[in-house]
Amino acid sequence: MNRPLIVIFAAICLDAVGIGLIFPILPRLLEEVTHSQNITPYIGIMTALYAVTQFVFAPALGALSDTLGRRPVLLISLGGAAINYVVMAFxxxxxxxxxxRAxxxxxxxxxxxxxxxxxxxxPPDKRARRFGLFNAMFGAGFIIGPVLGGLLGDHWLRLPFIAAAVLNACNLLLALFILPESRTPTRRKIDLAALNPLRPLRWAFSMQGLAPIILVFFIxxxxxxxxxxxxxxxxxxxxRWNGLWIGLSLGAxxxxxxxxxALLPGPATKLLGERWAVVAGIACACIALVAMAFANQxxxxxxxxxxFALAGIGAPAFQAFVTRQVDPASQGQLQGVLASAVSLASIVAPLAFSTVYFxxxxxxxxxxxxxxxxxxxxxxxxVFLSTRTARSTQPASP
Structure with a gap:
């Protein structure tokens, strides 16, 4: 594997660790700052605020990287993250x-x-494997981050922010000294209309049969x-968990x-089919949620x-089904729409769930x-509606 890929994978893993460090200590931090026992609404607002800025600026950073180059955008964002965590620490x-958080x-x-x-x-024949490694490194970071954050937070509540700042500084140094530019910048004028994060949804809802699919991804x-x-x-x-136990539970x-x-979506889809793999995943999630609702130890x-983790077989199966609903030339556009739907859910859901929890x-x-x-x-x-509609609109087999 070449050096730039190693740097990118290391950077994304460290980035995920930095994000995960914060989760175990956030409730106690808000109690300290607000001097209130009812900090649930604040957590909902902070989570939604994070999602809003990510949703709005992801297209903008992508477009800027096309125009200015990938490297300068990565360097600026990593440096900004390091400074931001230092500010939040104090x-x-x-x-x-x-x-x-914004x-x-x-x-x-x-x-x-x-x-x-x-x-x-x-090259095209290696992208799938490398994207899989990318997701694996991001997942590994989210396993390490909460455990480390809970452990550090029990020593000093602000210490995870310092650790996140150090990790982002390491990211910055790796990119600054090792990471080359991957493409020649276009230097063309940025199309401001293309930065509208809601723009892809117009196309999706104009396609027959896509609306139920988008709603499933949103849910x-x-x-x-x-x-x-x-x-x-x-x-x-x-x-009465402390930060360490919160981190250990998230890590587990x-x-x-x-x-x-990594292991089950493929076999589950072959055994059950895409529709029933999704339903089985939802069923496993619901069984676990009932147990969690009544757990007292x-x-x-x-x-x-x-x-609980078996719920994870559903989303990949549905993702595979969705890719067959549009022609190959529209795959990128479809994936952008689905990402937008998930981002919108990340804005709305924290506010709703924090209100219910309150x-x-x-x-x-x-x-x-x-x-x-x-x-x-x-x-x-x-799920049943979207899969039935898709089957009925496909041409009959000869």
Missing amino acids: APQLWMLFLG IAGLTSANVSVAMAYITDIS LGATGEAYGTCWALWGIDTF FGVCQTLVQ GWMVFAIMPI VVQKRWPGAIWLSVIVIYAIAVPL
Whole structure:
């Protein structure tokens, strides 16, 4: 493997570690800054704010990297992230934390630039494997990050931010001294209309049969946001977990999910078919969520992890089904639409789930997971509708 790829993979892993460091300590940090016990709405706002800036600026950073080159955009975003985490480490006021999370979302949008860099330096026959390695490195970072963040946060609440700043500084040094430019910049004028993140959705809803598919992706993306928004709060309220145990639980889930994603989607799709693989994944998620809702001891959460992770077989199966619904020339446009749908879910869902958790927090914190089951239940008929519509619109076999 050539040196630029190693640098990109190392950078994305360190970036994911830096992001994951923050999750275990966020509830206690907000309590310290706001002097309030009801910090659930603040977590929802911070999570949504991060998603908004990522959603808005991902197309802009991609377009800038086409015009100015991949390397300068990566360097600026990595440097900005390092400075931002230092500021957040010592931020005494809530508005500074909000601003920091918004800037973190902006700088994390450089993932699209990293993907473009890999595309530039990879021949077509090697791209699938390298994108798989890219996702694996990102997943590994999210396994390490929460565990390390919980451990550091128990020593000093602001220490994970310092660690995130150091990791981003290492990223910056790697890119500065080792990473070459991957393409010749075009220097052409940027089309401002192309930066509109909602633009791809117009095309999608003009295509017959795509609306239910997009809604399924939106719902699956929304359910995923419940864990990032409420997991740490629920662990503290239900089991009195400290930062280390929150990090260990997130890390254990990451390990199980990575194994499932790497090994099972292909065999599950061959055995069940794409439609029933999605339904089976949703069913496994719902079984685990019921167990979590009624769990009263922390070991029960770790025991249910393997079943919970089996939910991961559904999304790849549905993704494979979706790729056959448009012609090859429109694949990139379709993937952009699906990414937009997931990004929109990342904006709306944290606000909704944090509101629900605020309502149920004192009487029954585990009830939040029953609300996720309700959202999953809406997805099931849409899965059947989208797959039935697709089959009926395909030409009959000779």
